[in-house]
Amino acid sequence: MTGFEERSRRATALAERFPASAEILRFYAAVAAWQASHASSVARFEDLGPRLPSLADLVAETGPAPLADAARRLGPAPPDAWILEHWESPRPLSAEGFFARVLMQLYASTLPEAMDCPWCPAPPLTGCLTTQGDGQALHLVCALCFRRRPFMRAKCPACEEMEASRLVTYSTAEFPQLRLKACDSCKGYLLAVDLEKDLEAIPEVDEMAGLPLDVWAAETGYRKLQPNIAGI
Ligand SMILES: [Zn+2]
Ligand SMILES: [Zn+2]
Structure with a gap:
């Protein structure tokens, strides 16, 4: 870890x-x-x-x-x-x-690897994407213990929406490793980190680099599922 x-x-x-x-x-x-x-x-x-x-x-x-x-x-x-x-x-x-x-x-950080912390079921701080077969796998990251758990990529972690047209992903050339994953049903979003784009990326740190994306999301009417330590 x-x-x-x-x-x-x-x-x-x-x-x-x-x-x-x-x-x-x-x-x-x-x-x-x-x-x-x-x-x-x-x-x-x-x-x-x-x-x-x-x-x-x-x-x-x-x-x-x-x-x-x-x-x-x-x-x-x-x-x-x-x-x-x-x-x-x-x-x-x-x-x-x-x-x-x-x-x-x-x-x-002292809890045994297999033990969830009380925040693990809460909305995730961020997520990370890795290559799996021909596609990508998503893991969600807990805001407190930073453990990663697998989650369906085509599902909103907040409201469980699975309708593809309601789930949108935004990316910009400015932040090649970041994917803003938003849900048009509950208006929740998180910044996921594509680990294939930057092998040194650490999801819970890299998502903080996306501050301008957070500003854009707020202006667009989305709200972050879980704020980071800076309250963003
Ligand atoms: Zn946790
Ligand atoms: Zn949702």
Whole structure:
């Protein structure tokens, strides 16, 4: 499984290639590097709370203004119940939810490979496409544990629409590895990453490079199934 350090390196590399998304990619690179340096000291859920002040310091220094403001308002280590609430029920990303999600990703990465996290059944953060026979196979990626699970390519992950004319895929030359997969029934979309187009791609990182596609999707009336850590 991809580690936090690889994600951080990938985000830094993508920031050079995609100037329009460079700001969020650089911020994510810093967050993933922070996760890499704390991952080995998290074995139990109770290990998460005490790491919040360190995360808050990082975000207050390097985060976008709304998150940096929220970081300055955070108190000392939160009660475990606060993180547990976020763990047990995926919710729309808020400033508070951002801190919980970054911490919980550390714990989710310690779960045994076969064990789903509580967010695995929730709408996916992104997807990835790989060659399978004459066509392509789709895997969906969990927003918390980043595990990939196979999913029918011709089906909406949100409303299960299977009518081909309602399922649309957009791509642009600017982002050769990205596919915006949208559903005209529920108006949900995600940015999937075609791993054949870039062998070094990491779905949960590369989808952040597609910020201009997210802006276009929002203007077109689509909504993202699951926002990324930058709230997009
Ligand atoms: Zn999961
Ligand atoms: Zn749908």
